[in-house]
Amino acid sequence: MDLLSRLFAAVLTYREVTPDRLAHVATEMKKCVDHVGPHIPMFVLHTCGRVEVYLYAESKSEIEKIAERYRRYVERVSILEGLDAARHLFRVAAGLDSMLIGETDVLGQLEEAYDRQVRSGITRGLLKLIVERAIRVGKRVRTETAIAKGPRGLGSLSIIYVSKLLDLQKAKVAVFGAGAVGAGLAMELASKGVGKLYVLNRTFEKAVEIAERTGAEARRLNREEIVRCLKECDVIFTSVQSMEYIIDEVPPGASVKIIVDLGVPSNTAPNLPIRVVKISDLEEVARAYNEARMGEVARAEVIVEEELEKLAPLLAKRYIEELASSLMARAIAAAEEEGARAGCPAATLAAKTTVKRTLLPIVEKIKEMAQDGKFEEAVRMITLLRDMVGPPGFELPGSNPPGITRTRTAL
Numbered sequence: 001m002d003l004l005s006r007l008f009a010a011v012l013t014y015r016e017v018t019p020d021r022l023a024h025v026a027t028e029m030k031k032c033v034d035h036v037g038p039h040i041p042m043f044v045l046h047t048c049g050r051v052e053v054y055l056y057a058e059s060k061s062e063i064e065k066i067a068e069r070y071r072r073y074v075e076r077v078s079i080l081e082g083l084d085a086a087r088h089l090f091r092v093a094a095g096l097d098s099m100l101i102g103e104t105d106v107l108g109q110l111e112e113a114y115d116r117q118v119r120s121g122i123t124r125g126l127l128k129l130i131v132e133r134a135i136r137v138g139k140r141v142r143t144e145t146a147i148a149k150g151p152r153g154l155g156s157l158s159i160i161y162v163s164k165l166l167d168l169q170k171a172k173v174a175v176f177g178a179g180a181v182g183a184g185l186a187m188e189l190a191s192k193g194v195g196k197l198y199v200l201n202r203t204f205e206k207a208v209e210i211a212e213r214t215g216a217e218a219r220r221l222n223r224e225e226i227v228r229c230l231k232e233c234d235v236i237f238t239s240v241q242s243m244e245y246i247i248d249e250v251p252p253g254a255s256v257k258i259i260v261d262l263g264v265p266s267n268t269a270p271n272l273p274i275r276v277v278k279i280s281d282l283e284e285v286a287r288a289y290n291e292a293r294m295g296e297v298a299r300a301e302v303i304v305e306e307e308l309e310k311l312a313p314l315l316a317k318r319y320i321e322e323l324a325s326s327l328m329a330r331a332i333a334a335a336e337e338e339g340a341r342a343g344c345p346a347a348t349l350a351a352k353t354t355v356k357r358t359l360l361p362i363v364e365k366i367k368e369m370a371q372d373g374k375f376e377e378a379v380r381m382i383t384l385l386r387d388m389v390g391p392p393g394f395e396l397p398g399s400n401p402p403g404i405t406r407t408r409t410a411l
Contacts, residue, residue, distance in 0.1 A: 008063035009085040023265035037122035056127035093138035105153030108180035147296035176238035190214035316370040
């Protein structure tokens, strides 16, 4: 049984489409999360440079249905399977697939998405382990190589870009949005000693949190405060997820000279009467740093491949752990039933202790077998234990990895 063969990914990046088109696809994928997530383990990564959906499904047909939704907005989408899908996710986490090689922002965005989707129950089972390992890869690469030395991401590149146009230490600067990119922008701007810094966010508490860490002033992200910043600030950096323009006009007498738009879709309306810096404007700046980092790419790729080699044994072990957990729960329930029948709490405790002392060493040995390449044999042994210990009608998932159901989802 190849546990990795059920991993599928639909991938669309900045190389194929504009940020605005990416945003439309991302909106469509949010609908998929609500519709598909309860039935099939799912992970969605949406950044300013990509919209990627990972499924742990029974067949490729499930991801093809997702791909059809992509094709409502784009002509083609890359479909990856098994090891190729895992390798791609690991490389994304390592910053090897970004406009700025080795960027740190994408790892923060991946962690944010993971935390949110695990809490909601969408990312679960073996897919959860795969994403966990991708995050580990991202951290290893940045710890063991110098690939992230210098700018941390598009936010850093935009600060470099703007600093060539005006003196940020004398400027009033506002950051719209306090997610991974916005928080990173605020931290870096503060470290460079900008004249005055404001942080705006729809969730005011988040703006306050970032402001306290940076010495900035927190404001609510609403129409009134946006206009106020346009009138008071020299530069505005915006990285808000919104299908509507955050800045649709510049009021008379505004002080703002530059707006850096890192939003997906664009946070600024077209044809504003001031300079608007877009993500595409940063490619030339990124190119110079990419050349300096190329020497570290090979080392990062080695780490990716090392972690990929560890993945299959870890998936096997986790699979057995899930089955064993269910088995132990049934065995303990049977012990409690026998103890209750004896009518003595001491008997219940003795029965449960006996079950644990008997089964736990066996389960640990089976997990070792699974991790050592004897996966099929380990599954057979767990199945045998099921037949011996489980009550009538008790069924384990058998050949289906944890978190997978046979429910078919109409997309």
